[in-house]
Amino acid sequence: MTETVPSRRRRGWRDWATDFGLFALAAAYGVVWLGILEEEGVPESVLFFEQILGIVGLAAIWFRRRWPVGIAIALIPLSSIGDVIDGAQLVALFTVALYRPVKTTLLVAGASMAGFATFLVVYSFVGPQPDEPLGVVVAFNAVLTFGVVGWGLFIRHRRQLVLTLEERAVRAEAEAKLRAEQSQARAREDIAREMHDVLGHRLSLLSVHAGALEFRPDAPPAEIAKAAGVIRASAHQALQDLREVIGVLRAPVAGELPTPTLADVHRLVTEASQSGSVVELRSSVSGTVPDGLGRTAYRIVQEGLTNARKHAPLAPVTILLSGSPGTGLSVEVQNPAAEASAPGAGSGQGLLGLAERAALAAGRLEYGPTADGGFRLAGWLPWPA
Structure with a gap:
């Protein structure tokens, strides 16, 4: 699958709106978790540490477009030991799914799940036992992680579809223009061929009779008059043929050339x-x-x-x-x-x-x-x- 590279151009208003929206979601996620930790009676030192991690994660969101994989990997160990930063980690993972190939996205998502599972295993030995079963916590985190990944892949494929349709439209327009130019070129060739055939025939008649008058200036008046009449008639017919061909060339809608x-x-x-x-x-x-x-x-x-x-x-x-x-x-x-x-x-x-x-x-x-x-x-x- 073709990799989608983040744009290095200046961010437009939609990009800023998207960044602020994701920033707000990550911040809201962190605030909710801070409230849950306060209700559980977590020590102030732990709350302070969680707040620091949350600030680091929110700051990293603004650099995720340039280094999506690097930011996501850097946040994996931090999100494994903290809860408030998980929102920023999910935003970083969403960006990876949006801009990087599926294989890379799945590897980063798997690393995130492995880091979280490792932390839970270690914590189960050194810390207090959680209220929920360990399997439920891991399943919830997996659903949340791969849900974000699925959302990012869906938007990615939708963007690629739109780009493909736009490229096809541009290519179809270019092909239509090329066909029109080729049609015009063929029409001009037909007109040039008709002009050569028609005028060449008429002018050759003129040349024959004019040559006869030139080489026989002493011809009887009747023959001279006859030759002059043929010259006049041929010249008139040549002009008529030329008008027909030029009329087709000047017509706003292509007409039919003379067809003997x-x-x-x-x-x-x-x-x-x-x-x-x-x-x-x-x-x-x-x-x-x-x-x-x-x-x-x-x-x-x-x-x-x-x-x-x-x-x-x-x-x-x-x-x-x-x-x-x-x-x-x-x-x-x-x-x-x-x-x-x-x-x-x-x-x-x-x-x-x-x-x-x-x-x-x-x-x-x-x-x-x-x-x-x-x-x-x-x-x-x-x-x-």
């Missing part, structure tokens, strides 16, 4: 085709794809198209979708080697985010260059039957 499904892959293909890219979609999916599964597949296709526009803008892109309930959903985006590569290189954060998405969905993601110099992005996602 697998059906929106056709819209991605249409947008890419309108930008001048050659995109072929082959789908052999049977059954209704769950929204969560379709959203992850959509992001894989979106990232594949975005990377193809960045690094191989003139290469055709093939998208393969296949799967059924029980066998899983396969998504593959591939393109051959490009005749001309776009300048610059990406950070790879999009692919890392996709790998994390697939792992969270209990799937897998593979990506890398192919033997012919192209690039392949493939993912498999579990689809329960």
Whole structure:
């Protein structure tokens, strides 16, 4: 059992009230015994000695918090030869039970009983015989001693229970705060991932058309107007997507981020085709794809198209979708080697985010260059039957 150490802080009003209360009880106990001894006709010298012992015991009460075991042991021989000091001895024993382990408390209580019994045995040979039987006196002292010990242990365990409940409350509050912070961090990661996926796709479209205008300033007015229209529409859509994501971020209550499904892959293909890219979609999916599964597949296709526009803008892109309930959903985006590569290189954060998405969905993601110099992005996602 954990030891309870007396507090070394300054005593509060409750501590002072407790000390004065115990002091008053010990003093009242001593006064009662002095009255009993006077009625029994005890000599004045013995009464004076008892009073001195009582004063010593009452003085020791004020130091019991700092040295509970030492004070209790020091009072054992004094309480064995005197009656008035017994109240102070009981207070010291109560303090031991309150602040020290049960084993230590029982040892001190046993020493107190042994000292009292030894004194009675010796006194029975050298002094007058008591009115009560020796066994009754010992039993009364044992009941009084272990009653005080039981009271102290009860208060001790009650305090420990209160401290344990307080620690649990503090720990629960800290865990709740940590869970809230982790939830906020996950929400921010989701928002950052959505911003990367959505804006990366839109901005790649803008880059393709802006590059076309830059490299072909002599294009026919109709083509320039068409490219400018696509740029304007893509920029407008990018702003709309950004507003949706920022709106979720600013909302006082967490809202839902835009959640595309697998059906929106056709819209991605249409947008890419309108930008001048050659995109072929082959789908052999049977059954209704769950929204969560379709959203992850959509992001894989979106990232594949975005990377193809960045690094191989003139290469055709093939998208393969296949799967059924029980066998899983396969998504593959591939393109051959490009005749001309776009300048610059990406950070790879999009692919890392996709790998994390697939792992969270209990799937897998593979990506890398192919033997012919192209690039392949493939993912498999579990689809329960």
